[in-house]
Amino acid sequence: MNLALSDEQEFLKEAAQGALARVATMEAARAAIEDESQRPNLWPLAVGAGWPGLVIAEQRGGAGLGIFEALLIAEETGRALAGVPLLGLLPATLVLDAARDETCEAVASGERRPVHVPARPAARATDEAWSVDAVTGGGRGAALRARVSGGTAVVSGAAGHVVDAPGADLLTAVAVSESGVPICVVIEAAAEGVLVTPVRSYDATRSLAHVTLDDAPARVLPVDETVMARAWYFAQALIAAESLGAVQPCLDMSVAYAQERFTFGRPIGSYQSIKHEIVEILRLMDNARSLQYFAGWSGESAPEEFALAASAARSGAGRALAFASRALINVHGGIGATWEHDAPLFFRRAQVSSRLVGGTHDASSRVACELLASAGTP
Amino acid sequence: MDLNDTPEQASYRQRIRDWLDDHRAEAPAVVGSVEDAAYLADRRAWQRRLAEGGLAGVTWPAEHGGPGLGPIEQVIVDQEIGAADVPGVLDGIGVGLMGPCLIAHGTEEQKHRHLGPLLHGDEVWCQLFSEPSAGSDLAAVQSRAVLQDDGTWKLDGQKVWTTNGHFAAFGMMLARTDADVPKHKGLTMFIVPMDAEGITIRGLRQIHGEAEFNEVFFDDVELPSDAVVGGVGNGWGVALTVLMFERFTIGLGGEALGFKAERFARAVASAPSSTHTDAVLERLGDLATDLLAVRFTGFRMLTSLAQGQIPGPEAGLAKVTTVNAAIAAGELIADVHGPAVLDPENEFGYMISFLPGLKSAGGTEAILRNTVGERVLGLPTEPRLDKGIPFRELKSREREATA
Numbered sequence: 001m002n003l004a005l006s007d008e009q010e011f012l013k014e015a016a017q018g019a020l021a022r023v024a025t026m027e028a029a030r031a032a033i034e035d036e037s038q039r040p041n042l043w044p045l046a047v048g049a050g051w052p053g054l055v056i057a058e059q060r061g062g063a064g065l066g067i068f069e070a071l072l073i074a075e076e077t078g079r080a081l082a083g084v085p086l087l088g089l090l091p092a093t094l095v096l097d098a099a100r101d102e103t104c105e106a107v108a109s110g111e112r113r114p115v116h117v118p119a120r121p122a123a124r125a126t127d128e129a130w131s132v133d134a135v136t137g138g139g140r141g142a143a144l145r146a147r148v149s150g151g152t153a154v155v156s157g158a159a160g161h162v163v164d165a166p167g168a169d170l171l172t173a174v175a176v177s178e179s180g181v182p183i184c185v186v187i188e189a190a191a192e193g194v195l196v197t198p199v200r201s202y203d204a205t206r207s208l209a210h211v212t213l214d215d216a217p218a219r220v221l222p223v224d225e226t227v228m229a230r231a232w233y234f235a236q237a238l239i240a241a242e243s244l245g246a247v248q249p250c251l252d253m254s255v256a257y258a259q260e261r262f263t264f265g266r267p268i269g270s271y272q273s274i275k276h277e278i279v280e281i282l283r284l285m286d287n288a289r290s291l292q293y294f295a296g297w298s299g300e301s302a303p304e305e306f307a308l309a310a311s312a313a314r315s316g317a318g319r320a321l322a323f324a325s326r327a328l329i330n331v332h333g334g335i336g337a338t339w340e341h342d343a344p345l346f347f348r349r350a351q352v353s354s355r356l357v358g359g360t361h362d363a364s365s366r367v368a369c370e371l372l373a374s375a376g377t378p
Numbered sequence: 379m380d381l382n383d384t385p386e387q388a389s390y391r392q393r394i395r396d397w398l399d400d401h402r403a404e405a406p407a408v409v410g411s412v413e414d415a416a417y418l419a420d421r422r423a424w425q426r427r428l429a430e431g432g433l434a435g436v437t438w439p440a441e442h443g444g445p446g447l448g449p450i451e452q453v454i455v456d457q458e459i460g461a462a463d464v465p466g467v468l469d470g471i472g473v474g475l476m477g478p479c480l481i482a483h484g485t486e487e488q489k490h491r492h493l494g495p496l497l498h499g500d501e502v503w504c505q506l507f508s509e510p511s512a513g514s515d516l517a518a519v520q521s522r523a524v525l526q527d528d529g530t531w532k533l534d535g536q537k538v539w540t541t542n543g544h545f546a547a548f549g550m551m552l553a554r555t556d557a558d559v560p561k562h563k564g565l566t567m568f569i570v571p572m573d574a575e576g577i578t579i580r581g582l583r584q585i586h587g588e589a590e591f592n593e594v595f596f597d598d599v600e601l602p603s604d605a606v607v608g609g610v611g612n613g614w615g616v617a618l619t620v621l622m623f624e625r626f627t628i629g630l631g632g633e634a635l636g637f638k639a640e641r642f643a644r645a646v647a648s649a650p651s652s653t654h655t656d657a658v659l660e661r662l663g664d665l666a667t668d669l670l671a672v673r674f675t676g677f678r679m680l681t682s683l684a685q686g687q688i689p690g691p692e693a694g695l696a697k698v699t700t701v702n703a704a705i706a707a708g709e710l711i712a713d714v715h716g717p718a719v720l721d722p723e724n725e726f727g728y729m730i731s732f733l734p735g736l737k738s739a740g741g742t743e744a745i746l747r748n749t750v751g752e753r754v755l756g757l758p759t760e761p762r763l764d765k766g767i768p769f770r771e772l773k774s775r776e777r778e779a780t781a
Contacts, residue, residue, distance in 0.1 A: 002380050003677050003678050005379075259757065272748065276751070282695065283695040290673075364667060367667050368660070368663035376647055
């Protein structure tokens with residue numbers, strides 16, 4: 001039994017922190033709210049750190065690392081509210097690597113930037129269909145559709161709020177064939193029939209777009225449904241990791257203010273209601289951290305549990321950040337709800353994150369579905 | 379990152395498993411009433427068997443009858459006992475808390491007299507700490523031990539929440555020996571024989587109708603001079619040792635009590651499918667997420683223990699999560715199965731009845747959050763009105779205020 005980070009993992013984490021510390025991400029986040037062009041381009045930073053090739057095999061130019069390493073890095077970007085396009089990128093690299101695709105080397109080196117269009121697999125023991133985030137409304141949209149012939153396909157459909165899609169030059173996606181079989185495809189973003197419409201986001205640190213495909217030409221990737229599902233759950237775990245990272249600054253700022261702000265003759269942290277609200281941030285954060293270990297461990301060592309683990313991580317981290325971002329404002333009183341403080345940035349991050357890639361509540365239901373399906377198995 | 383045993387741990391686990399296979403037929407049922415004299419005797423005998431096999435007091439040093447192993451081995455034994463569906467030791471309080479307390483603070487004579495019979499289940503122990511007016515504020519205990527001219531002590535007072543008090547042979551008693559100093563400086567720990575003259579034990583019936591713990595009254599009870607543990611006036615330090623050992627069990631204990639995501643999911647799965655609404659799925663998902671989180675918090679704690687670290691107050695947060703998730707599970711299971719589940723004979727009915735009390739056991743949630751806020755996060759304390767005040771004066775102020 002050893003859940004301690006290895007030396008290499010500690011180093012990866014510290015290197016990520018170091019690289020991100022050199023960018024004034026909070027100031028940039030503020031500036032970007034008013035003027036999106038102020039959002040820093042952190043792609044060169046990611047390429048410099050080797051992140052595009054993180055989960056790509058060494059023989060295809062990557063670092064050959066795993067899910068847990070990816071989560072550790074995502075956590076650091078979340079902590080800094082840094083808009084590094086990992087959420088769209090890493091699941092795409094997972095499917096491209098599983099397919100041993102010809103683009104892997106160029107992707108690993110940062111020459112090409114792929115983004116995965118997340119598609120949610122059916123819950124176990126149901127006959128639900130694959131689905132995407134709807135363009136309009138907060139529900140599910142129909143999965144992309146493909147007409148397949150041999151190694152190529154023509155893909156149509158629309159997916160809403162695809163993270164990191166703007167500016168990506170390659171898209172990976174799941175589409176359902178005419179015979180109802182899900183296939184995985186890679187599409188040149190510059191191809192005919194591909195429309196990537198950037199969406200102005202309440203969370204200015206995020207780059208989002210609706211992706212609309214109208215008979216777009218695609219190459220079929222030779223991967224099975226397990227890989228396509230894994231890409232979804234990888235995205236769940238990544239957004240959970242980002243959220244977990246963002247909780248820590250909320251806790252730290254709340255503790256600091258509670259120690260220094262006085263009212264009625266004593267520091268506000270000495271009042272139980274405030275103390276308890278801050279302790280609740282810690283409790284939720286610690287739970288989310290434990291779930292990150294579950295997701296990271298199962299991603300490599302117990303893949304059959306990854307759907308459960310990643311969904312639980314998403315649920316736990318989503319709830320932690322939702323609570324932490326509000327508690328941060330509560331503890332600061334009125335000033336916490338103004339731009340005099342960084343709290344609104346975390347609030348906006350929490351609001352949008354909880355509704356992307358299926359949403360936090362859907363992840364919670366998915367935990368239940370996974371457990372009920374296992375309960376039904378004799 | 380590896381959840382698996384090291385090769386040494388794996389071979390230890392196999393030995394434990396083999397022992398349990400060999401002796402399983404001697405084990406009594408896991409569920410039974412200690413009011414039933416025959417069942418109680420069977421549980422004592424089984425504890426003796428476990429002790430002889432090295433499955434009781436796994437972390438006890440060899441010179442006191444234990445295998446002298448570490449916390450990971452203790453967890454391995456607990457896991458294998460659970461998997462084998464046999465009971466563990468009868469006297470968890472004695473083996474887990476009082477024995478280690480004596481090992482840390484007792485005299486050689488006390489260790490020699492008590493540890494063997496404790497480990498073997500011949501003499502069960504109870505914890506005589508909390509009182510009606512001193513639970514959260516444990517240092518405010520009022521039970522009084524007065525030194526007599528002949529060196530013996532006279533004990534008067536009352537204790538509450540005394541689990542197993544009615545069949546315990548001995549109790550570890552926190553009593554006041556000096557009321558003229560601030561509250562936690564005037565305490566002493568004593569070994570009290572539960573069959574001494576002047577002791578009255580009365581069961582406290584809980585929500586489910588059983589009396590699993592007791593009130594204990596002490597009326598002019600005589601204690602010998604060698605009943606003192608850890609020295610006169612050092613009672614608080616000895617008590618803190620026990621509370622620290624309690625954290626090990628609290629931090630790792632939820633699953634042993636049956637609070638498991640998979641078990642609760644099975645209970646919901648067996649309800650009519652028409653009850654499996656979106657709202658039910660989300661409630662199940664949220665509570666299961668919490669229980670899966672504390673499972674991995676337990677693994678993280680084991681990793682720290684293996685590295686020689688001692689669990690800190692933050693371990694209490696796992697208890698908050700576990701109990702509240704189990705409460706949510708009980709609510710959900712009763713909602714989808716209906717009122718029939720509430721019968722205390724039903725495993726979930728029993729759990730539903732038990733949980734509100736468990737929420738306060740080992741520390742109320744409010745106190746736990748205070749402790750974590752102050753000792754882990756460094757948040758400032760509330761003003762305290764009892765620091766440095768002689769205990770006698772505290773009590774007279776209280777009487778005036780409530781008169």
